[in-house]
Amino acid sequence: MSKPIPIITRVKDTSRLSENMQSVILESERLKQFPAVQPGAYIKLIFEASGVPFTSSSHQDTPRMMRTYTIRKLDKNKGQLQIDMVLHAHNGVSGPAATWAAKAKLGDEIAIAGPGSVKQVDTKADWVLLAGDTTALPAIESHLESIPKDTKGYAFISVGSENDIRALVKPKDIDVIWVDQNSGGLASRISGASFPDSTPSIWAAAEFSQMREMRALFAERFSVSRNELYLSSYWKFGRSDEQHKVDKRNDAMQLQQM
Numbered sequence: 001m002s003k004p005i006p007i008i009t010r011v012k013d014t015s016r017l018s019e020n021m022q023s024v025i026l027e028s029e030r031l032k033q034f035p036a037v038q039p040g041a042y043i044k045l046i047f048e049a050s051g052v053p054f055t056s057s058s059h060q061d062t063p064r065m066m067r068t069y070t071i072r073k074l075d076k077n078k079g080q081l082q083i084d085m086v087l088h089a090h091n092g093v094s095g096p097a098a099t100w101a102a103k104a105k106l107g108d109e110i111a112i113a114g115p116g117s118v119k120q121v122d123t124k125a126d127w128v129l130l131a132g133d134t135t136a137l138p139a140i141e142s143h144l145e146s147i148p149k150d151t152k153g154y155a156f157i158s159v160g161s162e163n164d165i166r167a168l169v170k171p172k173d174i175d176v177i178w179v180d181q182n183s184g185g186l187a188s189r190i191s192g193a194s195f196p197d198s199t200p201s202i203w204a205a206a207e208f209s210q211m212r213e214m215r216a217l218f219a220e221r222f223s224v225s226r227n228e229l230y231l232s233s234y235w236k237f238g239r240s241d242e243q244h245k246v247d248k249r250n251d252a253m254q255l256q257q258m
């Protein structure tokens with residue numbers, strides 16, 4: 001994403017979507033001029049370095065940090081966009097974005113930047129394989145809603161609680177398999193499944209170590225070319241997003257040297 005020009009938005013609505021997911025609608029006149037976006041496109045929420053949201057009262061030169069969230073819905077007529085945010089906390093420790101999501105009230109301001117885009121699912125492939133944890137669920141839902149109705153395939157989605165399982169709008173020939181995050185993870189569940197012999201288009205995003213497990217599995221099990229694969233780490237256990245980005249860069253460098 002090029003150097004972002006922040007858009008100051010206000011919380012128009014906020015509601016609990018499921019046990020660990022908060023849906024937040026942000027509004028701004030400037031969103032009426034936002035570019036059209038494809039499924040999985042994202043924005044950056046902007047915070048001051050102290051972790052409070054960057055708002056119209058923030059000093060322009062104050063150091064900032066950003067957190068990435070998928071645009072679940074964009075309504076340019078109303079100047080509104082929806083993001084669905086995982087409410088996470090481990091031993092009482094959360095992050096600025098999840099902390100904000102849990103507390104945000106109607107009218108609260110937060111600056112955003114974007115949009116950025118990600119690779120699309122190739123629906124010309126014989127079948128599609130979507131996989132992700134709850135951070136990728138907004139993107140997977142958007143893909144499932146937008147791909148052609150006759151698309152065939154599978155969506156593996158891992159959740160921390162069965163109360164995060166929801167009915168999804170999807171093509172009838174896509175099987176959705178909910179995976180208990182606490183019992184083995186995505187790669188082992190995918191590895192135990194039977195698939196058609198032909199080559200799929202794969203779209204997968206999850207926690208860093210889960211992404212690496214899936215990468216090894218996909219390389220062994222499917223002979224997919226880079227064109228047919230989107231695979232991304234969306235966060236890393238025990239690491240802030242700033243640290244996660246460093247780990248991602250190192251991982252990409254190691255991969256290039258192999």
Ligand SMILES: Cc1cc2nc3c(=O)[nH]c(=O)nc-3n(C[C@H](O)[C@H](O)[C@H](O)COP(=O)(O)OP(=O)(O)OC[C@H]3O[C@@H](n4cnc5c(N)ncnc54)[C@H](O)[C@@H]3O)c2cc1C
Nearest residue numbers: 070085086088095096097098135235236237238239240241
């Ligand atoms: C392209 C892209 C799209 C994304 N879309 C979404 C989305 O739509 N919804 C969404 O919820 N997330 C999404 N994410 C992931 C989100 O950006 C990260 O989870 C982010 O780190 C959360 O920031 P934070 O300030 O809450 O925590 P941070 O300050 O980054 O981290 C603080 C601590 O919390 C832990 N942590 C961070 N995220 C999680 C989590 N999900 N579960 C458990 N522990 C966590 C970290 O390991 C760290 O120990 C997306 C990421 C990318 C790259």
